[in-house]
Amino acid sequence: MNNSKYIENNFFRNLRKVGIALNVSKLPEVDTGELRYKTIHLKSKKEIDNTIFELINNIISCVISVQNYKDDRSYEKLDSYVNKLANYLESNTEVETDNFKNYMKYLSVSSRESIVNSEVFTD
Numbered sequence: 001m002n003n004s005k006y007i008e009n010n011f012f013r014n015l016r017k018v019g020i021a022l023n024v025s026k027l028p029e030v031d032t033g034e035l036r037y038k039t040i041h042l043k044s045k046k047e048i049d050n051t052i053f054e055l056i057n058n059i060i061s062c063v064i065s066v067q068n069y070k071d072d073r074s075y076e077k078l079d080s081y082v083n084k085l086a087n088y089l090e091s092n093t094e095v096e097t098d099n100f101k102n103y104m105k106y107l108s109v110s111s112r113e114s115i116v117n118s119e120v121f122t123d
Contacts (some may be wrong), residue, residue: 007079011059014086018048018056027078028067032060055085 008027015022020038024030039056042048048056062078 003079004075007075007082010086011063011078011082014082014089015056017089018042018052018085020056027063028070030063030067032064032067035060035063051088052085055081055088059085 004027011027012022012025015035019042020035022030022035035056039048039053039060043053059078059081062074062081065074066078068074
């Protein structure tokens with residue numbers, strides 16, 4: 001596949017963005033067991049959220065497929081999931097404002113409790 005090197009580089013680049021550094025540079029050399037372990041470790045430390053965890057698990061399945069079959073379809077599927085991860089990482093901003101709290105203070109206590117834990121909004 002012509003794009004396999006690009007997909008491979010994109011794969012490693014996006015894993016580094018979430019804090020996973022592998023000591024290999026080619027997909028056939030990736031130890032999927034080690035990758036799963038590192039992913040679970042990051043999840044247990046709450047360094048990645050559920051969405052990233054699920055995307056990486058899907059990526060791991062694709063890596064196994066690439067390692068077994070080395071076909072275009074496997075690379076395309078891997079590329080798709082890596083791009084989903086990249087898009088999620090780019091769109092995942094952590095901007096905090098008080099707008100939500102300001103809107104919530106106008107709701108009744110029962111409404112607040114039905115939406116979120118009201119302890120956050122008590123003065």
